[in-house]
Amino acid sequence: MDVGFKSDIGKRRETNQDAFMVYRPNKECGFFVVADGLGGHQAGEVASGLAVDMMKERLASLGEEIRLDHFPVDEVRSWIEEINRMLIEEGDKDPHHKGMGTTFTMGCVLQTTLLIYHIGDSRLYRVREGLIEKVTNDHSLVEEMVRSGELTEEQAVDHPQKNLLTRALGTDSQIEVDFQRDSIRPSDVYFICSDGLSNFVSDQRLLSIAKEMDPQSAAETKVEEANQNGGGDNITVVVFKPEVNI
Numbered sequence: 001m002d003v004g005f006k007s008d009i010g011k012r013r014e015t016n017q018d019a020f021m022v023y024r025p026n027k028e029c030g031f032f033v034v035a036d037g038l039g040g041h042q043a044g045e046v047a048s049g050l051a052v053d054m055m056k057e058r059l060a061s062l063g064e065e066i067r068l069d070h071f072p073v074d075e076v077r078s079w080i081e082e083i084n085r086m087l088i089e090e091g092d093k094d095p096h097h098k099g100m101g102t103t104f105t106m107g108c109v110l111q112t113t114l115l116i117y118h119i120g121d122s123r124l125y126r127v128r129e130g131l132i133e134k135v136t137n138d139h140s141l142v143e144e145m146v147r148s149g150e151l152t153e154e155q156a157v158d159h160p161q162k163n164l165l166t167r168a169l170g171t172d173s174q175i176e177v178d179f180q181r182d183s184i185r186p187s188d189v190y191f192i193c194s195d196g197l198s199n200f201v202s203d204q205r206l207l208s209i210a211k212e213m214d215p216q217s218a219a220e221t222k223v224e225e226a227n228q229n230g231g232g233d234n235i236t237v238v239v240f241k242p243e244v245n246i
Contacts, residue, residue: 001030001109004215004239006223010196011231017044018194018236019052019102025064029110031055032238034122036103036194038168043091043100047170050090051083051102068110073179080104080117080169080177087170101170104177105136105192109242114182114190119175120168123198125206126182127189132207135182135190139167163195189215189241193222196233200226215239 001024009016017037024030035051037044058079062072083104091098103120116124121138137143141164145151151159167176189210197206201222209218209225219239226235 001027001243002215002241003030003032004217004219005237006219007236008223008227008231008234010234011227013234015042015045016234017042017048018196018234019045019048020192020236020238021052021056021106022238023056023059025059025062025066029066029108030240030242031059031106031108032190032192032240033104033106034192034194034236034238035105035169036120036122036196036234036236037100038102038165038171039097039100043097044102046090046097047087047100047102050087051104051169054083054086055079055106066110068113071108071110071115073115076108076115076117077177077179080119081175084169084175085173088173091170099171101168103165103194104169107190107192107240109184109240112184112242112244114184114242116178116180116182118178118180120165121163122192122194124190124192125203127191127207127210128185128187130207130211132203132210134203135180136178139178140165162199184242184244186244188244189239191215191218191222191237191239193237194234196231196235197222197226197237200229200232200235210239215241
C-alpha cells in the first residue's frame with residue numbers, strides 16, 4: 001500500500017487544530033484518520049489530538065495480525081462513542097476546553113475492503129476509473145439543505161453558514177457515527193481531508209492531482225494549492241492507494 005500525508009497550518013490560523021493518523025500494523029491493512037478540531041483557546045487542537053491518540057491506542061491493542069474476518073466492527077464504533085464521552089468530560093474539567101470538539105473520519109483498509117467511520121465534515125474521497133466521488137456526507141447545516149433541495153450545490157459553495165456542523169465529537173452526549181463498507185478495486189485511490197483542503201481546491205483539481213502523482217506527491221501538492229488559493233484554514237490530507245489483485 002502506498003501512502004502519503006501532509007498537514008499545514010495554512011495562511012490565516014495561529015495554530016493547527018487538525019490531527020491525523022497513519023497506522024499500519026501489517027502489510028494487508030492500514031488505518032487512516034483526519035480530525036479537524038473545533039473550539040477556541042487551542043481547545044480544538046486538544047480535542048483532535050486526544051481523539052486520534054485514543055483511537056491509535058485502541059487499535060494497537062488488537063495486535064498486529066488484524067484481518068477483516070475478526071475485526072471488531074461494532075466495538076470500534078463504541079470506541080468512538082467513548083472518545084466522545086472523554087472529550088465532554090475533559091471540557092467539564094477544564095474551562096479552557098469547554099465546548100471543544102472535533103470531526104473524525106477514519107478509513108480502515110482490511111485486505112480488499114474499506115471500512116469507513118465518519119462524523120463531521122472531514123471528507124473521504126475515492127478516485128476510481130478516472131472519476132472522483134465524495135464517499136462521505138458532510139454533517140453540516142448547508143449539506144442538509146442541499147440534500148433537502150433548499151440549496152443547490154452551487155449556492156452551497158459560498159454559503160455563510162457553510163462551516164456550521166450538525167454533528168461532531170465532543171459536542172453532544174448522544175452521537176450518531178456514519179458507517180460504510182466499500183469494496184476496493186485495483187487502482188483505486190482514496191484520500192481523507194479536512195475542509196481546509198476541500199473548501200479551497202476543486203474536486204476536479206483534486207482528481208487531476210490524484211491521477212497524475214504518487215500519494216506523497218499528491219498530498220504535498222494538494223496542500224500547496226490550498227495555500228495558493230488563500231489557505232484560509234488548517235489543511236490536512238492523507239492519501240492511500242491499497243494494493244489489490246483481483
